[in-house]
Amino acid sequence: xxxxxxxxxxxxxxxxxxxxGKLLVHESPEGITVGRIIETEAYVSNDPANHxxxxxxxxxxxxxxxxxxxxxxLIYGMHYCFNIVTAPQGVGEAVLIRALEPLEGIPLMQxxxxxxxLSELTSGPAKLVQAMGVTLSQNNKDVTSPxxxxxxxxxxxxxxxxxxFSFIAGxxxxxxxxxxxxxxxxxxxEGRSPLA
DNA sequence: ATGATGATTAACT
DNA sequence: GTTAATCATCATG
Numbered sequence: 674x675x676x677x678x679x680x681x682x683x684x685x686x687x688x689x690x691x692x693x694g695k696l697l698v699h700e701s702p703e704g705i706t707v708g709r710i711i712e713t714e715a716y717v718s719n720d721p722a723n724h725x726x727x728x729x730x731x732x733x734x735x736x737x738x739x740x741x742x743x744x745x746x747l748i749y750g751m752h753y754c755f756n757i758v759t760a761p762q763g764v765g766e767a768v769l770i771r772a773l774e775p776l777e778g779i780p781l782m783q784x785x786x787x788x789x790x791l792s793e794l795t796s797g798p799a800k801l802v803q804a805m806g807v808t809l810s811q812n813n814k815d816v817t818s819p820x821x822x823x824x825x826x827x828x829x830x831x832x833x834x835x836x837x838f839s840f841i842a843g844x845x846x847x848x849x850x851x852x853x854x855x856x857x858x859x860x861x862x863e864g865r866s867p868l869a
Numbered sequence: 870a871t872g873a874t875g876a877t878t879a880a881c882t
Numbered sequence: 883g884t885t886a887a888t889c890a891t892c893a894t895g
Contacts, residue, residue, distance in 0.1 A: 750888030752877050799877050847876055
């Protein structure tokens, strides 16, 4: 049910794609929240947009640790982003979780976000961190066991089957270098297929 | 020690 | 479409 460490020790682009449709679960003291991963970005080797591009520092150290751990950092002085470390240890790659579909614990998400509209709860990397109750204290922690993990199933909620949806790849968001790489992956919403 | 800079968001016009 | 908010990190001196 919970995705194992081996899942993450694969090429980062592949992991970023395979994470689409999976469930991010946080069993926090305030309550349980679950969201379906609908958007990811891969940060790879020889990629100038990667925090690990210029080698290991104190901040990016989790990226050089084992796959399947979290890498959480402060951005713009006020927001946090959540990544999962990928690839063989020492390579320095990770997947940024960019958006979720809220599934469980929606009232708690609304409280944490101070927003009611479902579309404003987890539709961005820093929004979903806030909605899920993730904090810096979870940095460099195993995401293959509770309280924070990715699963195929949680209670009545199931991950989307791999062939039950389509996704598109495109340039990553918010970066000024590495924009030539199409490492952003996004589930095509139902009823909005580009071929329809 | 200092200064520029973000893997963003929300609130504007 | 534009912009303010806000600060740890990192490169430079």
